[in-house]
Amino acid sequence: MPGKAFLVLVGSFSTYISSLKFTVSPPSLTLVTQTASGGAPSWLLQSPFNAxxxxxxxxxxxxSLNSLVINKPSGNLTHIDTISTQGQYPTHIGAVLDGNTLGVANYYGSSEFVVSLKKDHLHFAGSEQLVAFNGSGPMPQQLSSHPHQVIKNGDETVVVDLGSDKIWRTSLNRAGKWVVRDSISQKAGSGPRHAVITGGMIYTLCELSNNLTQHTLPALGSGKPKLVTTQSITPPGTPANLSTPLAAAELLYADDPVPLLYASNRNDPHPKGDAITVxxxxxxxxxxxYVRTGLNYLRGVAFxxxxxxxxxxAGMLGGGIKVFKRVPAAQGYLSEVAHLPNGTVVQPSSFVWVDWN
Structure with missing residues (x-):
């Protein structure tokens, strides 16, 4: 695809969102511009209606939660609207129901903030609700509920809660309010962070135990989820009892050419950096x-x-940002094709993309 290119937006723990250009052939990754965006725009979500x-x-x-518009010729962003999430340190945004509603995980707010969008998908409608969660776990990071991700699952919303070792299942009641209907318990101290739902199963990446679990996910009211298996994502040969344990971060799913999950590790002292476990x-x-990336503290990963x-x-603490091509198993699953040097983007943490052309 000569000349084919993508505009990639990078969320971060700085005060700006970075715009990168990834050119497919010959492969290159370059910084285009940076747009100020409040403080710590760590998670980005693209509208399902307008890229x-x-x-x-x-x-x-x-x-807080912000809406912005991409200007593709320049890569700049225009800020449109802002609303408080009514909680502390929001970590994730999910489009739920028909996509006209957003759910935000308030990590230190022990809650999910839910807000509707106006017809233009740019402005917040003002009909907000806060869904509170309870619970704690045995680890120091689990003194209270810490929602980390919001996932659409049909008409229900699934909230992954690192602090309580639970996956909360919520839906609207007859009064139009979100309520907790059920939950899936993870092993105490495992710290569920992110999950993928596919094929009637939920695969949950647990940050504190560095494991991946698989549960059945029957429709609400039709049965209880059951644990199928638990698998470690830790690369073989990793030293035991590390002073800073490995901590799982992101989980991605692709079904072509065969169904695969990609799980990222963090804090690996290996000289070739953190690994993505396939x-x-x-x-x-x-x-x-186990694909070594040359990145340190591998938090942000996206297709x-x-x-x-x-x-x-992205290596949030070193190594820069890299693009890998998905290749057949015989070629190692992932092959590095482009690299943005370390320090170009400060503490990168998430990505979205649009066609440049």
Whole structure:
């Protein structure tokens, strides 16, 4: 694809969102511009209706949610609207129901903030609700509920809660209010962070135990989820009893050419950096590769391209930002094709993309 290019937006723990250009052939990754965006725009979400509309968190003590518009010729962003998330340090945004509603995980607010969008998908409608969660775990990071991700699952919303070791299942009641209907318990101290729902299963990446769990996910009211298996994502040969344990971060799913999950590790002292652990799902969940990235504290990982042809990954504490092409198993699953040097973007943490052309 000579000349084919993507505009990649990078969320971060700085005060700006960075715009990168990834050119497919010959492969290159360059910084185009940076747009100020409140404080700590750590998570970005693209509108399911308009790829030029982006929502960004401000992961601060007074959390907020922003809407922005992409100007593709320049890569700049225009800020449109802001609303408080009514909680502290929002970590994730999910589009729920028909996509006209956003759910935000307030990590230190022990809550999910839910807000409707106006018809233009740029302005917040003002009909907000806060769904509170309770619970704690045995680890120091689990003194209270810490929602970390919001996922659409049909008409229900699934909230992954690192602090309580639970996956909360919520839906609207007859009065139009979000209520907790059920939960899935994870092992005490495991710290569920992110999850993927596919094929009647929920795969949950647990940050504190560095494990991946698989549960059945029946429709609400039709049965209880059951644990199928638990798999470590830790690369073989990793020293035991590290002073800073490995901590799982991101989980991605692709079904072409075969169903695969990509799980990122953090804090690995290996000289070749943190690894992405690749899992096959059939005939059973099991790791098939550990791809060293040369990145340190691998937090932000996302697919790039309409067919998920590429994986873009960032070392929040070193190594820069890299693009890997998804390749066949015989070629190692992921092959590095482009690299943005360390320090170009400060503490990168999330990505969204649009076609440049």
């Amino acid at each position: 030029s509309i982006v929502y960004a968190t401000d992961e601060l003590p007074d959390g 899992f096959k799902l059939q005939p059973k969940l099991q790791p098939v590769a 790039l391209g309409p067919q998920k042809e590429y994986v873009i990954a």
